[in-house]
Amino acid sequence: xDYKTIFIVDPIRSERIQMAKFLSEEIFTVxxxxxxxxxxxxxxxxxxxxxxFVPRKEKNEIKHLMNIKKKFxxxxxxxxxxDDLQDINLAEIxxxxxxxxYKASDKEKVREIMxxxxxxxxxxxRTEVPHPVPISKEVQSALSPRPV
Numbered sequence: 815x816d817y818k819t820i821f822i823v824d825p826i827r828s829e830r831i832q833m834a835k836f837l838s839e840e841i842f843t844v845x846x847x848x849x850x851x852x853x854x855x856x857x858x859x860x861x862x863x864x865x866x867f868v869p870r871k872e873k874n875e876i877k878h879l880m881n882i883k884k885k886f887x888x889x890x891x892x893x894x895x896x897d898d899l900q901d902i903n904l905a906e907i908x909x910x911x912x913x914x915x916y917k918a919s920d921k922e923k924v925r926e927i928m929x930x931x932x933x934x935x936x937x938x939x940r941t942e943v944p945h946p947v948p949i950s951k952e953v954q955s956a957l958s959p960r961p962v
Contacts, residue, residue, distance in 0.1 A: 818932045819860055821853045822846045824868035833866065833894075836921050837928060850879045854886050864932060865891045866924055871898040880910055890914035892927050 820842055824830040830846040838844050845860070847853050853862060869876055879891070891912055893902050904915050914931075918924045949957075 817841055817843060818863040819843045819845065820928065820932075821862045821865045822868075823848070823850050823853060823865060823874065825849070825870055825873040826868075829868065833868075833921060833924070837866070837925060839933075842932070849874060850882055854882055862886070862889050864928060865889050866894065866928075867891050868894045868896060869899045869902070870896065876902070876907065879907075879912075884911055887911045888913060890916070890931055892924055893917045894921075894924060895919050 818841060820837060822830050822833050822837070822844065824833065824846070825848050834844045834846050843860075850865070850867065853865065867879060868874065876893075887910075891907075891914065893904075893915065895901065895917060902917050904917060907915050916927050918927060
């Protein structure tokens with residue numbers, strides 16, 4: 815399975831960081847941004863596989879998402895419903911050139927959609943990294959429990 819990149823767009827820093835921690839996995843690179851325009855300023859550096867968009871009134875509205883170039887609109891977008899925006903018309907967004915849009919009411923639903931899109935065959939097992947400094951046999955015997 816290839817590494818995937820997830821962009822989280824939310825103007826509230828603490829919420830962005832919590833979402834990034836919640837979605838982080840070994841095979842995903844998670845990057846956070848304040849606005850959707852920031853995501854694609856340098857598209858040659860990193861390619862986005864999924865965008866998690868949190869609309870906020872007067873800060874990060876859906877109309878700001880419509881300003882991105884058409885070639886980036888094929889990226890799947892998950893909208894998180896908040897107190898600022900209770901519902902989103904996905905048909906209207908799809909009509910504006912976004913073919914893969916989803917909405918989620920909480921973090922768990924975002925994770926479920928994310929894994930369904932990016933890790934269809936499931937997550938690979940976590941890799942165990944050996945201790946960087948080998949422990950000598952003398953130290954291991956000293957660490958082993960002593961008989962009473």
